[in-house]
Amino acid sequence: MNDTVMPRALTPESFESDQEIRWCPGCGDYAIVKGVRKALAEIGTQPDQVVFVSGIGCASRFPYYMATYGFHTIHGRAPAIASGVKLANPALDVWVVGGDGDMLSIGGNHTMHAIRRNIDLNILLFNNEIYGLTKGQYSPTSRVGTRSPSTPMGSIDYPVNALLYALGAGAHFIARTVDTLQKHVPEVLKRAHAHKGASFVEIIQNCIVYNDGAFDHFTAKDVASERQLLLEHGKPLRFGKKLDKGLRFDPKAMRLEVVQVGEGGVPESELVVHDETNLSLASMLAALEPPTFPIALGVIYCNPAESYDHAFTGQLEAARAKAPKADINALLRKGHTWNIGTPR
Amino acid sequence: MNDTVMPRALTPESFESDQEIRWCPGCGDYAIVKGVRKALAEIGTQPDQVVFVSGIGCASRFPYYMATYGFHTIHGRAPAIASGVKLANPALDVWVVGGDGDMLSIGGNHTMHAIRRNIDLNILLFNNEIYGLTKGQYSPTSRVGTRSPSTPMGSIDYPVNALLYALGAGAHFIARTVDTLQKHVPEVLKRAHAHKGASFVEIIQNCIVYNDGAFDHFTAKDVASERQLLLEHGKPLRFGKKLDKGLRFDPKAMRLEVVQVGEGGVPESELVVHDETNLSLASMLAALEPPTFPIALGVIYCNPAESYDHAFTGQLEAARAKAPKADINALLRKGHTWNIGTPR
Amino acid sequence: MSGSAAHQIDPAERPEIDSVVVRFAGDSGDGIQLTGSRFTETVAIAGNDLETFPDFPAEIRAPVGTTYGVSAFQINFGSRTIMTSGDAPDVLVALNPAALKTNVGDLKPGGLVIVDTGTFIDKNFEKAGYPANPLEDGSLSRFQVFPIDISKQTLEAVKDSGVSKRDGLRAKNFWTLGLIDWMYDRDLAPTIKWIEAKFTKEPEVGKANVSALKAGHAYGETAEMPAGVRGVTIRPAEHAPGLYRTITGADSLAYGLIAGAQLAGLDLFFASYPITPASAVLHTLAGLKGYNVATFQAEDEIAAAAAAIGASYAGALGITSSSGPGMALKTEAIGLAIGVELPLVVLDTQRAGPSTGMPTKTEQSDLYLAVYGRNADAPVVVLSARSPSDAFDTAIEAIRIATKFMTPVILLSDTYIASAAEPWLIPDFGTYRPFPVKFRTEPEGFHPFLRDKDTLARPWVKPGTPGMAHRVGGLEKNFNSGHISYDPINHQRMTDVRKAKIDGVAKDIPAQAVDQGDSKGKVAVVGWGSTYGPISRAVGNLRREGKAVSHIHLRHLWPLPRNLGELLKGFDQVIVPEMNTGQLITMLRNQYLVPAEGLNKVMGRPFTISEIEAAIRSKLG
Amino acid sequence: MSGSAAHQIDPAERPEIDSVVVRFAGDSGDGIQLTGSRFTETVAIAGNDLETFPDFPAEIRAPVGTTYGVSAFQINFGSRTIMTSGDAPDVLVALNPAALKTNVGDLKPGGLVIVDTGTFIDKNFEKAGYPANPLEDGSLSRFQVFPIDISKQTLEAVKDSGVSKRDGLRAKNFWTLGLIDWMYDRDLAPTIKWIEAKFTKEPEVGKANVSALKAGHAYGETAEMPAGVRGVTIRPAEHAPGLYRTITGADSLAYGLIAGAQLAGLDLFFASYPITPASAVLHTLAGLKGYNVATFQAEDEIAAAAAAIGASYAGALGITSSSGPGMALKTEAIGLAIGVELPLVVLDTQRAGPSTGMPTKTEQSDLYLAVYGRNADAPVVVLSARSPSDAFDTAIEAIRIATKFMTPVILLSDTYIASAAEPWLIPDFGTYRPFPVKFRTEPEGFHPFLRDKDTLARPWVKPGTPGMAHRVGGLEKNFNSGHISYDPINHQRMTDVRKAKIDGVAKDIPAQAVDQGDSKGKVAVVGWGSTYGPISRAVGNLRREGKAVSHIHLRHLWPLPRNLGELLKGFDQVIVPEMNTGQLITMLRNQYLVPAEGLNKVMGRPFTISEIEAAIRSKLG
C-alpha cells in the first residue's frame, strides 16, 4: 500500500513533532507522550507508517505532538474513524487516543464496537476521571460524590470501570498502566502493539487542574508498592514493598482475597497465578479497587483471535480473485440484457 | 404526582390496547407481549401509571400493543428518553423495550449509561440476533459467519454477549429468559420490576422470517432441558431432563465445568450454589454458551444499590427545602445589586 | 397514457395500443413483487419502454388478508417513451379482497379489475374491512370486473406436479402472470427459463410454477372472456439501438459508484447502517466486493460517516449512505469532512418524514438538510438523480467533484428512484473519461492546506507516504501551514476560501440546459430529482398543444449552475413542483429574486402527470 | 467612544470624559478575569453604564508566558448608554510581553499602554516571540507607554502581610486594579469588602491583596505620572431609576428559563452535555435546584435532547442546550419532538465553526441549522437574544411559545452574549403575566392529535393521568386518532398542519417594531442576535448626522414577524450585518424578494461600531 521507506534508526525524538505542547504545566499527559514515543521507537515502525487518531479533549490533542500522521477528529468518534483508516489501509499502524469523556461518555458505543469487532487498533484511554478541556465537569469514570461545575451537590451516578466495560464488549486485550510509571508505560504499549486485534489500554492520568491527586491513594510514592499489583503472565499475584502480600481465590465466596505471603502467611503456592488468557480471572483483576485491593497494572487479558481487518481483507481478496479485472462493462451487462431489434 | 386511581382488578387483558398487532404471524414477539401483560397484571400497577418507551424495530412496536402510556421514539435512544421520563416523573413505572440492533448497535451507549447510572427502568432487550424491521441484516449479536443481505460472504465480527455487556456497564440486575417460556417470562419480569434500579433482561426471541431457528439448539423441545440452566438463588446449579448434570468450579483452571451429578457422578455438594449477588459468578454464568454449556436462564445477578432517580430526587428535595419559595425576585436580586442614585 | 383503451375494443383481433398501466396486488405472501419483476423482464425483452414501481407494505409480514399486508407492483409500458410508472392503472389484478380494497381507488374509471374469487370469502372480507362481498354490492360498477377463481384454476393446473396443496396454491402468481402474458402477447419462454434456473433444487415446485404459468396463458387463449377483455398488441418502443437491461435506482447508484471510483483510480469504501429505503445500495455493493469495493456495516450512521471519513483520510474513496433520520445523525461528521477537506460521497435516499415518518414512502424533503443543515458556515456540493438510469451518471459526477475539489458531495435520491426500474441502454464504459486522483507524494514545499490555484482544493496525501507525515483536525487551521489557528483574520480567510471553493464548482459543471422547450417563454417548470418523469411528460403534452412551456431539470443543486439566474429571468412565470412543502423554490427565490411559485405534494407518492399538467395549465390561464 | 481623550488633557484636575474602553491582559495565571469582574462591579456601583467581554485562551492553562496562554478582559463604561464592549481599547494593561504582543494591535492610535516591566525579561520575550524588548525598539511609538515595575511594587506592598513571595506576587492584579481605580476615581471599598469575604479562610492572602490594591491606588495619587497619564472623571450614566445588577448572558438565560417555567407552572428539566461555550448555563442551573430545576448531564448531546424530550413527555418542561457540534447531533431528536409535538426548548450558544472550529470564539452561523437543518419538512420556532439582559425575556418567550404551541423552540445565543456582562435594571417578576399550562385530564372525546382550533396545538397529557393512557411515536399519525397512518392524503394533511401551526405563531408574536429611526427611508439595517449593540450605536451615530437610516432587530427568526415584508419594502436598501457568510439575508430574500445586501464578518469576534457605520455610510453614498 505504501512506498518502502529508508529504514532509519529510531529514537523517541524521531516521534517528536514541531508543535509546541499546549497542556497545562504538570499535566500527566506529558509523561504519557514521552512513554508513547519511547514505545514507538522501540517498536521500530517508521513514523510515516503510523497514524494517531483522536477525538476531542485534552488527551485528544495528542496527535499534534507526534511526528506521525495524525487526525484530530470530533468528540467520541475516533474509534469509528480509526476503523475506517485501518480497513481502508491495513498496512498502517493505527493508534487511537482519547479521554474518559471522549471514549466512554459520548464515544462509548464506538469504543464498544471497535473492541467487539476486534479491529487491529491500539486504543489508549487517558483516564483522568474528569472532563479536562471543558473545565472540570465530572465524567463517567468520576467517583460518586464528585463535586464539579455541573454537580455542585456531588455526582450521583456510579462510575464505569473502563476495563470491565471493555471486557463486557468482548475485548481480546486489556491492560492498565499509570502516566508516571515511565518504564511500565512503554512495556505495556509494546504488548498492546504486538497484539493483533483491538488492544485496549487504560492509562491512569492525573489532571493537575481539575482533578489533582485523584489517584494519589495508589500512585503516591509512599503507598504505590502496597497498592499496585504488577501483573506478569505465569507469575503468582504478589505485591507489597516486600512482595509480602498476594491474592488467593476463595472458592466458597467465589472471590479474590488479599493474604499475607511467606512468613506468618500462606505459601506462595496458594496464590493465584496470573493467566492472561483466563477471562474469569481477567474480570476479577480488572475489578480490583484500592484500598481494599491493590490496583491491577500490566496486561490483564490477552487472548488473541482473528482480527476483523484480517478477515475483512481476506473477503476482499477472495472476491477479487473471482473477478480479477473488475470489468465495469461486464458488471453492467450481468443478468438479463437484450438487444433492440435482436432479442437474444 | 398523579391523581389517585380507582383500584381495579387487573388481568392480562387490562393491558391489551385496541391496536391490531402487526408482527409477522409466528413471530416470537407475540409470546413476549403475552408474558409482559401477564407479569403486569400480577404486579398490579394500574395501566395508567405505566409507561413503555421503545426505539425503532419490530420489537419497538411493542408499546402500541399495551393499554398503558407509550412512546415509540427513534432508533437507539429509548433508554435516554426513558431516563428523562423517569427522572421528570419518578412515580411512573417505566419500561424500555428494544431489539438487539436498537439497544446494542446504535443505542449501545445509552443502554450502557442507563445501566451505569442505575436508573429505575425495566429494560427488555428482545434478542433475535438480526435486524428484523429492515429485512434481515446481521446485528451485533449475530454469530460469526451470518449470511445476510449486507454480509453475503458471512459476517466477520464477533457478537457481543448482551448480559456480559450489561455487567461491564455496571449492571445491578441482569436476567435472561426465552420468548416461548410462558411461565418463566412473567416470573423474570416480576423480579426485574421488583428491583429498584436499572434491570436489564435479555429475552431470546425467534424471528421467524429472517433468523428462524437461530436458538433451536437450546430452545427446541428435544434439547431444551439438557441445554437450559434454570437459576434459583441459593440452589445448586443443576440441569438436564433428570437434573443429572451440574456446574462445578475448577479453581485451578478458574472456570466452570459441567459434571454428572448423583449416581456415577459427583455429589450435589460439589456444585456451585447460585448466588445472585456474586459478580464473578454472574460473569461466568452470563458467558455460558451451548452446546458446551447450558444457557443460563433466570436472574443471574441482583445486587441492589441506590438508584439514580432516588438520589436525584433526594438532591432536588434537599435543594428545595433550602429555597422553599422558589422566589424569582429573590433569585434575580442575589449577589451585588445597586440602586441608581442610592448606592448601598 | 392512452392505454385505457386496452379492453374496450372489437374482440376479433389483437388491436394495437400505445401503452398500458398494470398493477398487481395481493397479500405480501402472494409473490407479487416476483410476478412484477418477471413481467417486467418479459416486457423489456419485447422491446417496450417501461417504468415500474413496487409498493411494499410497511410491515415485514403482516397477518394474511389484512389491508396493511398488501403488496403491490405497478408497471407502465408501451411503444412510446415511458416517463413514469403511470398515473393510474388501466388494469388491476387483485389476489384478495384487501388488495382490492386498498388499490381499486387508484384505478382509472372504466378500468379492468381481475380478481381471484377463490379468496373472496367472508373471513377475508372481514379482515379487509368489507361489510359485504364487493363483487356483489355494486360498488365496482364504475369498473370492468373480471372475476376468476384463480386459486382453483391454479390448484387444478398443478395437481400433477407432486407438490402439496399449500405449495401448489403458491403458484397462483404464475397463473396470473400467464394470463397477463396472454393479454399482452408476451413470450412465456424467458419466465420458464427463469423458473427452471431458480428451482433446480426443488424441481417439483419449478414444475408446478411452469404448469400454472402455462395454464394461465391457456386460459386466456381458450376460455370465454367477458366483453371487453381481450388480448392487445403493444409494439416495441422506438429505442435507440443497442444492448439494454432493466435497472433500479439502487443498483444504478451502486454501479455508478463503482464506476466512478474506478475512473478516479481509487478503492471504494462504503460504510452504512441499514435503513429503509437506503439499504438496497448497501446490499448490492456488499455482493460486489470483487470490484474493489469494501462494505462496512457500522454500528450507527455516525460511525458509518466516521468510518468513511477515516477511509478517505487513508486514501480510499469513502462513501456513506442513509435516509432521513440517519442523514440527520451524520450532520456533525459531515462538518468534520468539510473542515479537514477530504472527499466523501454521502448518499441520501430520501423518504417521507419528519422523524420516522413513513419509511417506505417517497419524498424529496431533505434538500434543506443537504444544503443548509450543518452548524456554522459549512458549504458542500449537492447533486440529485432524476431517474434510475440517471443515478449511474450522477454517482460518477459526485465522485468526480468530491475528488477534484476535496469536498463532501451529498447525492440525493429517493424511495421512488431507488426501487423503480426502467430499461437502460447500457453505456460503454470505455467512453467515460477517467479522472485519476493524484496523491501528493512530494515533501518539498508541502503544506496540507496549501491550495490548488484553480480548484482551491488542498493536496491529498495517503498516510504511509514517506516524508509527508502531517496532522489535520477539525479546529480552525492556518491558511497555509494547516496548524491550529485562532487568528481572526485567518478564520475569515478560511471561511471565505471554503465558500469560494464550493462556489467555484459552478465553473466546473455544465451550464444548465433546457430539457424541453425554448430558453425563453411564458412558463418554466423547474424540477429536480424524481419529479423528472411526470414533469417531462406533462410539459411534453402541453407543448404538443402549442403552449410556451419549458422544462428545466437540475442535477446540480449546490452550487446552482452559473447561468440559471439568467435563464429563469427569460420566463414570465417559474413553477417549481416538489415533493416537499417548498425547498428548492426558496433557494431560487433567494439566489435570483425570481417570484417562483411552488407546486407541492407531500403524500409519500410521486406526482401524477395530470396533476402537473393541470397546475401548469392553470398558470397559463 | 470619545474616551480617547482620557489621557491627553491638562494635568491640573480630573477632567470629564464620556466613556472609556479598558482592556486588562495577562497570563492565564494572572487573575485577569477576576480583576475584570471586580472592576466591573466598582464601575457599575458608581452608576456608569457598561458592557464587558472576557476573552479566555483556548488552552486550559497554557505554559506561562506564551501568547496562547494570554487571558484578557475588556470593559467599556461611561456616562452615556453603552452598546458594546468597545471597538478598540483606549487603555491596555499588559502584565507580560505575551499579553502586549497579542493585544496591542487592537489599541487605538495614541492609546495608553500600562506594562509591568518586571516581566519584561529575555525569557519572556522569547516565549512571546519578540526578538527584542518592544519597549525599547520603538515599535510602540504610536502609543503612550507607561512602564511600571508592578511586580516589584506589589512585592513591596505585601511584604508585611505574611505571605510567601509567590503568593505575594499573585496580588499584582489587585495592585493594577488599585491603579486603574485611581485613574477613574473609583471607590476601593466594595473591592476590599469582596476580598475580605472571599479570603476569610486565608486572611494573610486577603490582607496582601488589600495592601496591593491600596498601594496601586496610592501610586496613582502620589507617584509622578508621565505626561498625559492622569485621573479622569466619568459621571454616572442616566439610568432609569431602580435596582441594578450586572448580568452575563449565560446567567440571564438560566434565570429566564427558571422564570418561564414558573410562569408556565412547570418543573424545569435541563439536560445537557458539556461543551464550550454552552456549559455556563448548565453550571448556573445546576446550582439552582431549589427553583424547581432538575439538571442532568447526559452521556452525549443526543441523550441530552432525548432525556429532555422524555421529560416533556412526562409533563415537565424539557430543555436541552449546546453549541455547534452538539447542536448538529441533536438534529434527529428534534425531529422526533416535532413529530410527536411536544414542547422543548433547545438553547444554542453559537460558536465559531465549522466542525470544532474555534470553540471559545463567537459567531452567529447556526441560523441555517436552526431553521432548515432537519430531515424532511420539519418546521420549528427560532428565536434569538440580542444582549445579555435580553436573554432573560427571550428565554421566557421561548417557553411561552413552546408550551402554547406544543413545539420545540430553538433559542440562539452566542459566545459573546453568554460571556459578556452588562448592568441590568432588575425587573419585578410580579409584572410578568403567567401562562399556566393546562394538562388535559378529561378522557371524554380525547384524541392525542386532535388540535386546538386556534393554535393548532395538540393536547398535553401527563402520563399517570387516569383514563388517558395513549401511545405516540415518530411514525406518521392519523390526523385525528394519532394512530399510525400511511394514508397519502393524511400525510399531506399532517404535513400541512405542522407547517400551519408554526406559521401561525406569527399571529401570536408582536409585529416587528423599528428599533431606531422611521419605518420608511433610505436604508434599513436588519440584524438579529448579538450584533444589536454595534448596529444600534452605528445607526444612532448616523442618525445624529441626519441620515435616513433605521435599525430593525429581530427576536423572532422563524416564523418571521407578519409585518416584516411590508416594513422592508419601505426602504430603498436593506443591509443585513451578520457574523456568518449570509444566512438571515437569504431568508429575507426568499420570503420577501427584497434585494437585501449582506455585511459579513466571520472572525470569531463581534462587529465594531465603526465597521458597521462605514458600511452603511458607503450605501448612503
Ligand SMILES: Cc1ncc(C[n+]2csc(CCOP(=O)(O)OP(=O)(O)O)c2C)c(N)n1
Ligand atoms: C459533540 C461535542 N460535544 C461536546 C464537546 C465538548 N467537549 C470537548 S472535550 C470534552 C470532554 C473532555 O473530557 P475527556 O474526554 O475526558 O478528555 P480530557 O480533556 O479529560 O483529556 C467535551 C465534553 C465537543 N467538542 N463536541
Ligand SMILES: Cc1ncc(C[n+]2csc(CCOP(=O)(O)OP(=O)(O)O)c2C)c(N)n1
Ligand atoms: C437513525 C435510524 N437508523 C436506522 C433506522 C432503520 N432501522 C429501523 S429498525 C432497525 C434495526 C432493527 O433491528 P432490531 O433493533 O434488532 O429490532 P428487530 O426489528 O429485530 O426487533 C434499523 C436499522 C432507523 N429507523 N433510524
Ligand code: SF4
Ligand atoms: S486540564 Fe487537566 S487534563 Fe487538561 S491539560 Fe490541563 S491538567 Fe491536563
Ligand code: SF4
Ligand atoms: S421480521 Fe422477524 S422479528 Fe420482525 S415481526 Fe417478523 S418475525 Fe418478528
Ligand SMILES: [Mg+2]
Ligand atoms: Mg478526562
Ligand SMILES: [Mg+2]
Ligand atoms: Mg433484532
